[in-house]
Amino acid sequence: MDSAIAKALALGPDSTMADHTVDITTIGARSGEPRRIEIWFHNVDGAVYLTGLPGPRSWYANLIANPRFTFHLKHAVHADLAATAVPITAPDDRARLFGVIIRGIDDLYVRRGSRRHVAQPERWLAESPLVRVEFD
Numbered sequence: 520m521d522s523a524i525a526k527a528l529a530l531g532p533d534s535t536m537a538d539h540t541v542d543i544t545t546i547g548a549r550s551g552e553p554r555r556i557e558i559w560f561h562n563v564d565g566a567v568y569l570t571g572l573p574g575p576r577s578w579y580a581n582l583i584a585n586p587r588f589t590f591h592l593k594h595a596v597h598a599d600l601a602a603t604a605v606p607i608t609a610p611d612d613r614a615r616l617f618g619v620i621i622r623g624i625d626d627l628y629v630r631r632g633s634r635r636h637v638a639q640p641e642r643w644l645a646e647s648p649l650v651r652v653e654f655d
Contacts, residue, residue: 528560542556543558543589546588569649582604
């Protein structure tokens with residue numbers, strides 16, 4: 520992997536909301552058509568993850584139906600990366616990862632000067648989609 524891409528994926532304690540923001544293109548679960556959305560990614564122990572607010576998410580349904588997708592870096596580095604989504608469903612894995620991800624999200628908002636924090640972390644753990652991104 521190119522060093523600039525690796526650096527963009529690494530994130531760190533000083534990463535901004537923009538650094539976390541990417542687009543993904545999935546294939547629609549029902550339509551079979553490409554669907555591109557903006558989403559945040561997270562890096563935990565060197566692995567890249569996608570998650571979102573609790574509740575059903577079309578992007579997640581698309582990845583369950585067709586795990587191959589494109590991960591689009593669009594800020595410091597521009598790159599379209601072929602990837603595969605691996606759903607994280609084991610309760611212990613989800614608890615460990617969401618513990619780190621939720622702290623990271625809260626830190627981003629606090630550094631921005633906002634009082635907004637992740638509400639109901641237990642709901643995130645129970646109801647939020649979570650996938651590990653494996654790059655080709």
